[in-house]
Amino acid sequence: MAFSRTLEHESPSLVFTVHRKQPELVAPCKATPHEIKILSDIDSQAGLRAQIPIIQFYCSEPSMEGKDPVEIIRNAIAQALVFYYPLAGRLRERPDGKLMVDCNEEGVMFIEADADVTLDQFGDALEPPFPCFEELLHDVPGSEGVIDTPLLLIQVTRLKCGGFIFGLRFNHAMIDGVGIVTFMYTLSAFSHGAQDPPFTPIWRRELLTARDPPRVTCPHPEYDQLTDPNVTTLPTDLQQHSFFFGDSEVSTLRSLLPESLSSATTFQILTAFVWQCRTKALRFNPNDDVRMMCITDGRAKFNPPIPNSYYGNCLVLPAAVTTAGKLTEGTLGYPVGLIKEAIEKVDEEYIHSVADFMVTNGRPLFTTVRSCIVLDTTYAGFRGVDFGWGKALYGGLAKPGAGAFPAVNFHVPSQNEKGEEGILVLTCLPTQALKAFAKVMDEVLESNQTN
Template sequence: MAMLTSTPLTFSVRRSPPELIVPSKPTPRELKPLSDIDDQEGLRFHFPVIYFYKRNPKMGNKNPASVIREALAKVLVFYYPFAGRLKEGPGRKLMVDCSGEGVLFIEAEADVTLKQFGVALQPPFPCMEELLYDVPGSSGILDSPLLLIQVTRLLCGSFIVVVRQNHTMCDVFGYMQFMTALSEMAKGESTPSTLPVWQRELLCARDPPRVTCTHHEYDEVADTEAPIISLDDMEHRSFFFGPTQISAIRRFVPTHLKHCSTFEVLTACLWRCRTIALQPNPEDEMRMMTVVNARRKFNPRIPLGYYGNVFGYPAAISKARDLCNKPLGHALDLVMKTKSEVTAEYMRSVADLMVIKGRPNFTTVGSYIVSDVTRAGLLGVDFGWGKAVYAVLDHPVASIFTHYINHKGESGILVPIWLPSVAMKRFVKELGNMLARDNNDHVIQEQVPAYSKL
């Protein structure tokens, strides 16, 4: 079975008081509106990215916290909106007050070694609250710091960097542009290799706004029968999918869909297994919402250096009965068709919908959200100690697909899953059925699940 479990770990952290890092040079004081893709309700939260680094003897006694702190002040000269604060105007429009107040930075030391985190680094991480201190008042949307960085040095000379960012400011590609610039400054560069571009007006609503596409991801759905699940009853596990596992799942792909991508077939598989595990009402609508990068959908293209949010969140919809009882091809066909809907016109339609409907949230009832950051280059962030040995974007609800090399040296995809404990057992069973092989090393044929409600 490809399930990974975390190693229980207890350690203590000694932190310096949180400090505000301001740009090292004067920056413009101005008000910069976000785009109408940026400031939708579903992006008004902070997300953390975790990096693990090994000790590098070539760096001598250099303190990574000091290096990153100094580089941060320099990079904020170029990315000065991050040092500001969000304000809300008419129609819930968000804008950045480029006040230069700074971003939060914490230096810490932990009485633990990197080795003690276990052979397999993956979410959920033990003692996450120790690796990222939630400074009181820092996690709001308005009038709060837009970045919080904690650098924690370990006993062995390794260190952990956690960066928490307000999602309204940028998507993972914009975030990586900022982090690349930060790492370049840490290694002595005076200017980022890619200069930042604001131009958020490129993704603002038209005048007059007009919704020209179907957007099921923003449907208003009543949640009348959903049980209330305590967070204490939720289970968080990570699953590894290498070439062997992907090959096993592809055995269930019908001939006319063989051209599907790894992301598409894995997403369809997880959506189906997850639905079976949850045992919803057979007539319930189940949604699969997948993040689609739209940067290349525009002509002319979004300019190099643009670091705002440029992605669609299209929703595939199926009755629970069909997802559970039909072959994998049903879910896969829906995922592939839905992804193809994201065009430049689709994105303009989303921006217009935000203005017309007051910036609604994504539909959460019956929804499963996935995002693929395997090609984002998270591991490539190098502050001078070399590339990260592991890096992951930690999302409280979505399954974020990340590139992962397991303890056997196999390269693949790591997927975290959140489910109620009872449902997790069913999920593991269903996924195991799809990955199982018989004595002749053939995949055991997919069976219709024993699901009494269906």
């Protein structure tokens, strides 16, 4: 597929009307403990103080005729919050910057809505950016902060065809992607009539709390605090786009690697290719450092492993670092090797070192200068969340970026308009750089296509 053509021939944006009821707070359906719980030092870092949106599209299901997804999901939330009761609370901040949650049963924000549109009108390939997205997951004024606001915002929008859209926004300081997936599967279980959750939620934030005394034992270039004298204002002409990589594109890229990198994963290969091409498109000074930070789940790195039902942040951002010149002039194998090495250095000690780094360095933001962050959600399981209407047609991250930082790419499993399975790379760049990015990717793929 020519990526440049998908940019040039984007369909006119679909316009429809969404009628929303007043937002309400959904509290646990039974009394839960009132207490203060301390978050971890991984949770409390500046880079996780952001709201992250998820969106799920569901088609009509004849066996659910007469049943209301709004009521079913609202009731499931109230049941799930009995077990995930800290999510019904509000975050507070200590003077030292550490976060805690006031478990007060205030509840999560819920919006009931109806839209005068059918799923078919969205087209054959559901992919971000979605038309009228702000109407499908409404940022209720005053709710978008991190401190003292609802930790979840959920909107269920009925469609004319009998399907519906489930939108969820989560406070990343409180819960990570693995945690939100387990919460969504808990909602699914209660939607089907379960009396108990499929997982026992685990708090245990002390597992990711700094040691006493803290000792930083690993280098953490992902938190280097840099400035760029060449950038005086942030770009305002940012454009979101999803690029679909099927088996053909992945095979072509894999054929460019030496035998020594035959164990490289699809995620590592796509990430390296995107990093190389976006760096060319952004035309950085060849001598300047560039970074690709790969969000890495740390649960399996512990001994014993931390279960997936731990819903705090158990992630780190190992960084591959090189100069723009070396990256753009080298073969694809060069960045694949750097990314592979960065990810493979993550172990339990590395994660403890990050927590210690946070408390000794004022909980800094990750490096934003000439940086890109990427998260692989291809095996996260968002599409498998079933509220009774079957699996989602599209499920997962609603858009690229995190908070005010636009350069966060997401890999999302999806189908193209032909029904072929593949990976969407959600990205956001200035408009002209996005065009150049697509062109560079096309040139590489077309000149190396394998039959």
